[in-house]
Amino acid sequence: MSSTLQATWLRDDDRRPPDNFILEVVQRGLAARPKRLPSWLFYDERGSELFVAICEQPEYYLTRCEIALMRAHGAEIAAALGPDVRLVEYGSGHAIKTDLLLEHLVSPVAYVPVEISPEPLRQSVQRLGERFPDVAMQPLCADFTRALRLPIAPRATRRTVIYFPGSTIGNFEAADAAVLLRKMRAEMGESGGILIGVDLKKDTALLEAAYNDAAGVTAEFTLNMLAHVNRAIGSDFDLRRFRHRARYNPMAGRIETCILSSEDQVVRVGRQQVRFRENEAMQVEYSCKYSLEDFAALAHRAGLAVREVWLDPERMFSVQYLVRA
Numbered sequence: 001m002s003s004t005l006q007a008t009w010l011r012d013d014d015r016r017p018p019d020n021f022i023l024e025v026v027q028r029g030l031a032a033r034p035k036r037l038p039s040w041l042f043y044d045e046r047g048s049e050l051f052v053a054i055c056e057q058p059e060y061y062l063t064r065c066e067i068a069l070m071r072a073h074g075a076e077i078a079a080a081l082g083p084d085v086r087l088v089e090y091g092s093g094h095a096i097k098t099d100l101l102l103e104h105l106v107s108p109v110a111y112v113p114v115e116i117s118p119e120p121l122r123q124s125v126q127r128l129g130e131r132f133p134d135v136a137m138q139p140l141c142a143d144f145t146r147a148l149r150l151p152i153a154p155r156a157t158r159r160t161v162i163y164f165p166g167s168t169i170g171n172f173e174a175a176d177a178a179v180l181l182r183k184m185r186a187e188m189g190e191s192g193g194i195l196i197g198v199d200l201k202k203d204t205a206l207l208e209a210a211y212n213d214a215a216g217v218t219a220e221f222t223l224n225m226l227a228h229v230n231r232a233i234g235s236d237f238d239l240r241r242f243r244h245r246a247r248y249n250p251m252a253g254r255i256e257t258c259i260l261s262s263e264d265q266v267v268r269v270g271r272q273q274v275r276f277r278e279n280e281a282m283q284v285e286y287s288c289k290y291s292l293e294d295f296a297a298l299a300h301r302a303g304l305a306v307r308e309v310w311l312d313p314e315r316m317f318s319v320q321y322l323v324r325a
């Protein structure tokens with residue numbers, strides 16, 4: 001690890017959900033009508049690898065557009081954030097977009113990636129620490145949806161900016177998204193800001209293609225949730241008897257991803273036998289899409305105002321800078 005990487009590797013002891021917690025969550029979700037499972041169950045080791053592969057699919061425009069946007073406007077964005085920033089990245093993963101910001105920031109104080117998976121966290125601070133030796137690396141192995149104890153900054157900080165790229169905010173339903181934005185508002189403090197990637201509403205065919213890539217990577221990612229659950233709680237979902245479906249719901253403004261049962265079947269989950277009818281849909285993810293007005297209204301609900309918006313050349317994706325209203 002680089003010399004600037006601080007010795008404190010902060011981690012919540014309970015950062016990984018225990019298997020009995022997963023059993024409870026799965027049983028509760030299967031008892032709901034319609035059945036539903038939370039999208040965080042996608043992300044075991046294989047799920048994280050598949051997500052990286054999704055980002056490389058030609059149909060998944062989100063990553064490509066956000067990178068193009070950061071390349072075109074990185075300097076302007078850094079100027080809006082100002083000097084001596086402490087950058088806290090929520091759900092940083094491999095931090096593939098962070099370079100495009102750090103390379104333009106003037107004398108950043110520290111980089112605090114918050115990531116629940118230790119290996120991508122370790123690799124990203126190693127890489128960024130080598131590339132930006134003057135920036136203190138303060139990794140935090142934690143779930144960003146929970147209250148965070150941010151490490152003490154190594155020197156005076158002008159502002160804390162929470163960086164939340166990738167349109168991960170879209171995976172939260174509106175009420176939960178507002179709660180998360182409020183939590184960020186508290187963590188960034190009076191003079192802080194939030195730099196957030198937000199995917200925009202667009203043609204249904206383009207949206208649906210992004211979540212139904214021709215190579216079938218997204219379908220594999222979706223079904224891997226069942227393999228993860230089987231491993232965690234010993235259930236016996238047979239992945240060959242389920243399939244992926246992702247459709248845009250224009251009224252709700254979101255891609256709705258489901259796992260469909262291909263036949264009438266019974267699955268053992270703990271001590272329960274759970275029946276699935278042929279073509280029954282189990283809800284596993286929402287990916288909400290916003291207009292600029294929709295997102296400004298959401299920010300407003302969380303006590304925030306949109307200070308600046310940047311768009312990629314095709315106007316598919318936005319990066320927005322939010323401050324306290």
Ligand code: AVI
Binds near residue numbers: 168
């Ligand atoms: C992480 N998140 C923003 C992705 C999305 O677009 O909702 C997860 C994903 N699900 C299927 N493809 C990508």
